[in-house]
Amino acid sequence: MRSSIRYPAGAQVAFHALDAADAPTWARDYARLIEDVRVRASCAFPSFDPVDCWRDCNARVILRNAFADIGVTTDDGRAAIWMARRSDPAYRLRCEWGDTGATARAWLERSAAPFAALFGPRAIPLSDLPLAA
Amino acid sequence: MTLITRGAWRAGPLRPTSATWPFDWTAEITAIDPVCRRHQYVGRLVQAGGRPIGEAQANLSAVGLVPEMVRLLKAIAGVIAMSDPEDDTFADSAADCLAALLDHGAAIALVLAQLGEETGRKGPDE
Numbered sequence: 001m002r003s004s005i006r007y008p009a010g011a012q013v014a015f016h017a018l019d020a021a022d023a024p025t026w027a028r029d030y031a032r033l034i035e036d037v038r039v040r041a042s043c044a045f046p047s048f049d050p051v052d053c054w055r056d057c058n059a060r061v062i063l064r065n066a067f068a069d070i071g072v073t074t075d076d077g078r079a080a081i082w083m084a085r086r087s088d089p090a091y092r093l094r095c096e097w098g099d100t101g102a103t104a105r106a107w108l109e110r111s112a113a114p115f116a117a118l119f120g121p122r123a124i125p126l127s128d129l130p131l132a133a
Numbered sequence: 134m135t136l137i138t139r140g141a142w143r144a145g146p147l148r149p150t151s152a153t154w155p156f157d158w159t160a161e162i163t164a165i166d167p168v169c170r171r172h173q174y175v176g177r178l179v180q181a182g183g184r185p186i187g188e189a190q191a192n193l194s195a196v197g198l199v200p201e202m203v204r205l206l207k208a209i210a211g212v213i214a215m216s217d218p219e220d221d222t223f224a225d226s227a228a229d230c231l232a233a234l235l236d237h238g239a240a241i242a243l244v245l246a247q248l249g250e251e252t253g254r255k256g257p258d259e
Contacts, residue, residue: 018170019170020170023141026165027165030165030172054163057174058171060163074170074171074172075169076169076170076171077170
């Protein structure tokens with residue numbers, strides 16, 4: 001039975017298949033997916049900057065703006081592309097000194113629909129991604 | 134017994150923790166598990182900023198090679214067991230033991246090369 005893929009609580013999520021059987025192909029597909037998410041999300045949301053860090057053991061953050069992280073979690077042949085409110089210390093400090101939290105929630109609510117339109121609520125085969133060759 | 138994180142470890146780029154002195158060198162270690170097809174975060178390696186960058190990079194590379202070194206140590210332990218008359222896997226043949234050892238020669242040379250160490254093996258022109 002498949003384990004449930006874990007991503008940050010409250011995140012907007014889209015799932016993709018990432019199920020290449022052999023390790024080198026999987027690593028290549030994974031790198032291509034990361035690049036594809038970076039390119040498409042940066043076009044749709046220009047406020048995001050590329051980063052490379054982790055929220056926990058599984059959630060890799062690849063883009064960050066003032067309010068949110070966009071990242072990828074992989075497990076058992078699937079990838080979850082997610083957008084979630086930031087949780088890093090610098091963001092939490094800003095929340096303590098202003099109304100950043102409310103602004104972030106409002107921004108995420110507005111951005112949920114464009115995110116779903118961009119990455120789709122349903123799984124899209126990797127071969128259908130624009131950067132897939 | 135608890136084992137090390139499964140998969141191929143990757144060392145991220147070495148970065149200073151701040152733009153001004155004093156700083157530490159830091160880098161993230163991640164692992165790609167080929168069985169679960171999962172990329173996960175293992176941890177962060179922090180080194181003293183006083184270490185020269187080349188040495189810090191070499192230390193980081195060595196940490197990234199830990200799973201491969203463990204694999205090779207297990208393989209060599211298997212060959213030692215083959216050579217032990219009191220072990221269940223004892224092979225009463227020095228040639229078989231040597232062949233099993235030489236099977237790992239290329240992998241050992243690769244690890245040593247990545248660590249910047251000489252293997253002591255002569256090249257084809259020597």
